[in-house]
Amino acid sequence: MLLGRSNDGYIYLFTDPVRVLAVDDDPIMREFAVAQLSHPGGEIVTAFDGQDAWQKLQSDERGFDLVISDLEMPRMTGFNLCEEIRADARFRDLPVVVITGRDDTFAIDRAYEVGATSFVAKPVNWRLLGYQLRYVLRACRTEHGGSSAPPSAIAAPPAQAAPHDLLPALSREAYKHIAAIEHAARGLNGPSAEDLLETVEELARMLKRATSIADVAAGAIAETSEEISLAGLLNERARTAESAASARNVAIALERPPALWRIEGDRRLLTQALDLLIGKMAASADEGSTLRVSAAAASEAADGRAGFEIIMSAQGRPLPEDLDGALLLRIVEAHAGELTIRRTAAAETQAHLVLPAARPTKQPIAKLTIAGFA
Structure with missing residues (x-):
C-alpha cells in the first residue's frame, strides 16, 4: 500500500516484504486486496475459498506471513479454514485476520473461538486494514524474537518461556463474556441488570489491560523519551x-x-x-x-x-x-x-x-x- 512520497522516494505501509494469502469468493475483493496491499518485494496471493486457500498453504514452500479471509464462502468457510490452520503445527502461529459484518457478534465470537487473530468489519477501509495487518505482523514477529521468517517456519516457544502468549486467548475469552452478558442485561431491569452491567465493565477493563500488555510487549505503543x-x-x-x-x-x-x-x-x-x-x-x-x-x-x-x-x-x-x-x-x-x-x-x-x-x-x-x- 502506497502511503505517499518523500524526498527519498515512495513510502509504503509495509517496510519489509510480506507474503499475504487473501481468501474471498468475491473476485472484486480479491482484486482490491492485490491492488491495495501490494508493495515492493512483497506478494499478495489470492484464493477463491477456504479449500483453495488450504491447498495453497500446504503446497507453497515459501510460506505466508499472514492470512486475510472472508468467513462465508462455498466448499470451506473461513471458520473451517481457521480450524484447519490451528490444528496443523506448521501454521499454529500464523496470523489470521477475518473479515465479517460490523454487527455480526455471533460470527466474531465464533471466529475467535476457532483461532482468528483479529477481525475487520465490512465495508473494508483498506488503509485501516493495512495498519491493522502491520500491527498484527509486528506483534507476531516480536513474540518470535523479531524474526522476519513466516510464522509457520518458526518453532513455537515453550509456554512458560513466554507468558504473554496467553494474552490473545484471554482477550478472546473476555470479549465473549462481555458480549453475552451485555446481551442478557439489555432484557433486564432493576438491580440484576445493574449487577450484570458492572460485571461487563469489569470484563471490559480486563480486556483493556490485556490489550495494553500485548501492545507494550510488542512495542506497538509509540514511546517518547x-x-x-x-x-x-x-x-x-x-x-x-x-x-x-x-x-x-x-x-x-x-x-x-x-x-x-x-x-x-x-x-x-x-x-x-x-x-x-x-x-x-x-x-x-x-x-x-x-x-x-x-x-x-x-x-x-x-x-x-x-x-x-x-x-x-x-x-x-x-x-x-x-x-x-x-x-x-x-x-x-x-x-x-x-x-x-x-x-x-x-x-x-x-x-x-x-x-x-x-x-x-x-x-x-x-x-x-x-x-x-x-
Missing part, C-alpha cells in the same frame, strides 16, 4: 490516588525527593505504572492504615547504571497477581527497570521500584521478585 522530575511525578500521582484511597480510609504519606532528581522515559507509560502500583498498594492496605511513598538514590539499576528507587510500604494484604500487575511489569521492562515486592513478618507489603536515570538503547528484561507471600 523525555526528562521527568521524579518529585513532580510522584506528587502528581499520589494526589491523584488520594480520593480512591480516602474512600477506604487509607492515607497516602509522600516524602518528596529532591527537586533535581530526574528520570528519563515515556511520561504516559510511567504515569500509568505509578497509578497501577499506588492503586494496588492502597487497595490492599488495611483500613485506617497509611501508605508511605518515598524515593532514594539507587547505586545500581537493573542494567548497572545509577538510578532512583521508589519505595512504597503499607500494612495489609499481599498484592494480588492480576492483569494490572502484568501491565505494570511490562512498563517497568520497557524502561529497563526492576520491581521487587516483599512481605515482612509484620504483615507489611513493600514495593521497591528502581528506574535508571537514563534509558539505555538496548533494554534488558525487568526482574520481578516476590518473596514471603503467604
Whole structure:
C-alpha cells in the first residue's frame, strides 16, 4: 500500500516484504486486496475459498506471513479454514485476520473461538486494514524474537518461556463474556441488570489491560523519551490516588525527593505504572492504615547504571497477581527497570521500584521478585 512520497522516494505501509494469502469468493475483493496491499518485494496471493486457500498453504514452500479471509464462502468457510490452520503445527502461529459484518457478534465470537487473530468489519477501509495487518505482523514477529521468517517456519516457544502468549486467548475469552452478558442485561431491569452491567465493565477493563500488555510487549505503543522530575511525578500521582484511597480510609504519606532528581522515559507509560502500583498498594492496605511513598538514590539499576528507587510500604494484604500487575511489569521492562515486592513478618507489603536515570538503547528484561507471600 502506497502511503505517499518523500524526498527519498515512495513510502509504503509495509517496510519489509510480506507474503499475504487473501481468501474471498468475491473476485472484486480479491482484486482490491492485490491492488491495495501490494508493495515492493512483497506478494499478495489470492484464493477463491477456504479449500483453495488450504491447498495453497500446504503446497507453497515459501510460506505466508499472514492470512486475510472472508468467513462465508462455498466448499470451506473461513471458520473451517481457521480450524484447519490451528490444528496443523506448521501454521499454529500464523496470523489470521477475518473479515465479517460490523454487527455480526455471533460470527466474531465464533471466529475467535476457532483461532482468528483479529477481525475487520465490512465495508473494508483498506488503509485501516493495512495498519491493522502491520500491527498484527509486528506483534507476531516480536513474540518470535523479531524474526522476519513466516510464522509457520518458526518453532513455537515453550509456554512458560513466554507468558504473554496467553494474552490473545484471554482477550478472546473476555470479549465473549462481555458480549453475552451485555446481551442478557439489555432484557433486564432493576438491580440484576445493574449487577450484570458492572460485571461487563469489569470484563471490559480486563480486556483493556490485556490489550495494553500485548501492545507494550510488542512495542506497538509509540514511546517518547523525555526528562521527568521524579518529585513532580510522584506528587502528581499520589494526589491523584488520594480520593480512591480516602474512600477506604487509607492515607497516602509522600516524602518528596529532591527537586533535581530526574528520570528519563515515556511520561504516559510511567504515569500509568505509578497509578497501577499506588492503586494496588492502597487497595490492599488495611483500613485506617497509611501508605508511605518515598524515593532514594539507587547505586545500581537493573542494567548497572545509577538510578532512583521508589519505595512504597503499607500494612495489609499481599498484592494480588492480576492483569494490572502484568501491565505494570511490562512498563517497568520497557524502561529497563526492576520491581521487587516483599512481605515482612509484620504483615507489611513493600514495593521497591528502581528506574535508571537514563534509558539505555538496548533494554534488558525487568526482574520481578516476590518473596514471603503467604
